[in-house]
Amino acid sequence: MKLDHISVTLNDKPDEYRIRAEVKGIPGKQWQEGLKFVWFNSSYYLRKKSELVIKGNEVELVLKDSSDIQNAIDALSNSISKAERIIPNYGVTNVSSYKKVLNN
Numbered sequence: 001m002k003l004d005h006i007s008v009t010l011n012d013k014p015d016e017y018r019i020r021a022e023v024k025g026i027p028g029k030q031w032q033e034g035l036k037f038v039w040f041n042s043s044y045y046l047r048k049k050s051e052l053v054i055k056g057n058e059v060e061l062v063l064k065d066s067s068d069i070q071n072a073i074d075a076l077s078n079s080i081s082k083a084e085r086i087i088p089n090y091g092v093t094n095v096s097s098y099k100k101v102l103n104n
Contacts, residue, residue, distance in 0.1 A: 001025045001084040003059075003077050008069055011062065019061040019072055023080065026057055034083035035059070044075030052076075 003021040011018050023031075032054050039045055039052045050072060053060040059080075063072055 001031065001080050003073075003080055006073060015064070015066050017063045017066055017069060019063065019069065019076070021059055021073075021076065023057050023059060025084075031083060034086040035079060038079040038082045038086070039076070042075055042079050044071060048072075 002024050004024045006019065006021040009018050009020070010016075035054065036052065044050070045052075048063075048065070048068065050064075051062045053062075059076065061072055061076060063069060
């Protein structure tokens with residue numbers, strides 16, 4: 001899986017941005033759960049609490065700080081990469097397997 005067609009738009013609130021990206025190469029139905037798990041355990045999310053919305057093969061982040069746009073895109077891309085390793089190799093139901101991937 002990888003991010004494709006990344007766009008950044010200004011929200012209604014000052015200095016609040018929305019990052020949208022299409023996910024290419026989706027390996028199956030469980031990718032959303034894997035991505036959510038990795039994202040909510042990422043250091044970026046734990047610091048910034050950016051909302052992640054998944055609609056079909058599109059992901060969306062809401063940022064409250066414009067100075068962090070590149071870090072958010074990098075964190076999302078990294079989460080996609082980690083989620084891809086979880087799905088085919090470990091399954092989505094085994095939490096200890098998630099921890100193995102997150103620590104790599």
